[in-house]
Amino acid sequence: MNIEVFRKFEEKAFYALVGFLGLVALVGFGAAHYMETHGHVVTGMTNQVVWGIPHVFAIFLIVAASGVLNIASIGSVFGKPIYKARAPLSALLAIAMLAGGLAVLMLDLGRPDRLIIAMTYLNFKSVFAWNVILYTGFFTIVAVYLWTMMERKMKKYTIDAGFTAFIWRIILTTGTGSIFGFLVARQAYGSALLAPMFIIMSFSYGLAVFIVVQSVMYRWIGLTLNPAIVRRLKNLLATFVAAVLYFTIVYHITNLYFTKQHEFERFILLDGGVYTNLFWIGQIMLGTLLPLALLLHPTKGENCVYVIWAALLVIIGAFAQLYVIIIGGQAFPLDLFPGMSQSSSFFDGVIHGYSPTLPEFLLGIGGVAIALLITTIAVRVLKFVPHDDFHHITPDGSD
Amino acid sequence: MSNNADNTPNDKEQPNSRRQFLGWGMAMAGLAIAPGITLFDPAHGRAPEEAASSKVRWGMLIDSSKCATGCDDCVSACGKENGFSGSRETDSQWIRKVEIKHLPAGHSHSLPMMCQHCEHPPCVDVCPTGASFKRDDGIVLVDRHICIGCRYCMMACPYKARSFVHEELHDQNPDVPRGKGCVESCTLCVHRVDRGGQPACADACTAAGHDAILFGDLNDPSSEISKRIATLATTQVRADLGLNVGVRYQGI
Numbered sequence: 001m002n003i004e005v006f007r008k009f010e011e012k013a014f015y016a017l018v019g020f021l022g023l024v025a026l027v028g029f030g031a032a033h034y035m036e037t038h039g040h041v042v043t044g045m046t047n048q049v050v051w052g053i054p055h056v057f058a059i060f061l062i063v064a065a066s067g068v069l070n071i072a073s074i075g076s077v078f079g080k081p082i083y084k085a086r087a088p089l090s091a092l093l094a095i096a097m098l099a100g101g102l103a104v105l106m107l108d109l110g111r112p113d114r115l116i117i118a119m120t121y122l123n124f125k126s127v128f129a130w131n132v133i134l135y136t137g138f139f140t141i142v143a144v145y146l147w148t149m150m151e152r153k154m155k156k157y158t159i160d161a162g163f164t165a166f167i168w169r170i171i172l173t174t175g176t177g178s179i180f181g182f183l184v185a186r187q188a189y190g191s192a193l194l195a196p197m198f199i200i201m202s203f204s205y206g207l208a209v210f211i212v213v214q215s216v217m218y219r220w221i222g223l224t225l226n227p228a229i230v231r232r233l234k235n236l237l238a239t240f241v242a243a244v245l246y247f248t249i250v251y252h253i254t255n256l257y258f259t260k261q262h263e264f265e266r267f268i269l270l271d272g273g274v275y276t277n278l279f280w281i282g283q284i285m286l287g288t289l290l291p292l293a294l295l296l297h298p299t300k301g302e303n304c305v306y307v308i309w310a311a312l313l314v315i316i317g318a319f320a321q322l323y324v325i326i327i328g329g330q331a332f333p334l335d336l337f338p339g340m341s342q343s344s345s346f347f348d349g350v351i352h353g354y355s356p357t358l359p360e361f362l363l364g365i366g367g368v369a370i371a372l373l374i375t376t377i378a379v380r381v382l383k384f385v386p387h388d389d390f391h392h393i394t395p396d397g398s399d
Numbered sequence: 400m401s402n403n404a405d406n407t408p409n410d411k412e413q414p415n416s417r418r419q420f421l422g423w424g425m426a427m428a429g430l431a432i433a434p435g436i437t438l439f440d441p442a443h444g445r446a447p448e449e450a451a452s453s454k455v456r457w458g459m460l461i462d463s464s465k466c467a468t469g470c471d472d473c474v475s476a477c478g479k480e481n482g483f484s485g486s487r488e489t490d491s492q493w494i495r496k497v498e499i500k501h502l503p504a505g506h507s508h509s510l511p512m513m514c515q516h517c518e519h520p521p522c523v524d525v526c527p528t529g530a531s532f533k534r535d536d537g538i539v540l541v542d543r544h545i546c547i548g549c550r551y552c553m554m555a556c557p558y559k560a561r562s563f564v565h566e567e568l569h570d571q572n573p574d575v576p577r578g579k580g581c582v583e584s585c586t587l588c589v590h591r592v593d594r595g596g597q598p599a600c601a602d603a604c605t606a607a608g609h610d611a612i613l614f615g616d617l618n619d620p621s622s623e624i625s626k627r628i629a630t631l632a633t634t635q636v637r638a639d640l641g642l643n644v645g646v647r648y649q650g651i
Contacts, residue, residue: 110548110580
């Protein structure tokens, strides 16, 4: 294609993409406004299932945001050149996804107009309040880190900034996992395992998002990704997916060992309907085993298309996993009187239903659009496309 | 040295001092008696400007053997007092009747369940803004001005005691302000308690002749509730969590 023709076409495509993403984000804001004016009665959330689809989207984005920064950390902290070339894009995605996730979380509040209160009245015993500080700090630290990478004069501070960002992101995901880990009331939560499990989930989700975004960018500008880089990233993704599987197994085995948790495990693993299906089909089959098979396949694993498919499947599995953790954990009733059957007008003793409605779903999608919009515009305005210095890379992917 | 001065009384001023002494004495006696007199007035009322005191811990003892299956007078009284009704999944229920059945033996109990007004409330721990708080007298409340509606307290409450206001409210009781987008729960009818009354549910249960709900000060050893908790076998729901709840049950 003639370079001029390509440029014109590319420019049109860019504005079309920005327009589309902006529209989706606007629809998300509209949905949030509708929810705020009418109240949460227009959502599927109830006094039984208090957190719904918006939280699945928000937590996916926040967890993946911290995980996507791993690419930069491996580059800056551990000095690996192919990751170093990808560090700016990784940091940009981290900021963009956190912004999208927080927007969803904030707009789902019963009183989103009280954002100033949320920022200024802090109960320091609350994990949520810690997270307010952790999220704000993450934005600042990653922005500084990005600055050190993109401004020649600041380059000498990159390693320090990268190391700080790496430590901060580990604490941040510990905080996100502890939102659930510190809940004693519900059988699905209240486990120290959730904090490290969320960290390893972030590694997996974040890398999957990175692979997909990077592939789209390369295709957009008509470049082909070096197979050695694909191989390196796919091996890393396979390791992370396997690690999430390991944590999932340990979580369920522990519960299966505790008699008081048997009913809950039966619900998730055997007769929980949508939650059981999402666990086995969504998380385990589509989100874990199939991507592992694709990534570890002796011939197909080398193929960039299969790696992208595997990454997309990991993202689908991530949503299934978070749905089971967040909504499945609330659908199972609280056991106020162990060993007794319970019933009441407030739905004690029964599995709580939840059917997400369009507005809350649009709010969640809106958060994804915000993240992609920030990424698209930033990639266009600044230099975020990875520039590989190929002499570092040998055909087997080592450097 | 001041002792020396005290030991040399001025005789001329003595009658005056005696009169002063008598006057001060009468005033002191009056002051000492005054609070006693007000105690006879409304039982536990306190002035609006006076803060809740940690010397008091309000609580309830619920006798499930006296609580009748099918009777929900406490629930209706609470709804009437605090201005809510309805039993949809999105409706607020500050108090509910729970029917429990012991599975192997088949015996059953009926009891009201509401905020247990924990000494160590998980809802207060997790609230990001501090809107969930415990008063010095043990009543756990939500400050409607700083609740952002995140519902984390609802995730944390082991008793499912909290409700989120899902839609616009009308015809509210001015004593009990509520608002769309905020979380709420049993206030132990704090507006009544502060005026010396007791929660509406307890009044309704007494009016119905069941007397299953006893309200009182858990810190006062001479209160009826304290005496009964000291002598009877009472239960804390989810005692394993160590929250030291203010609502106790007997007969389950």
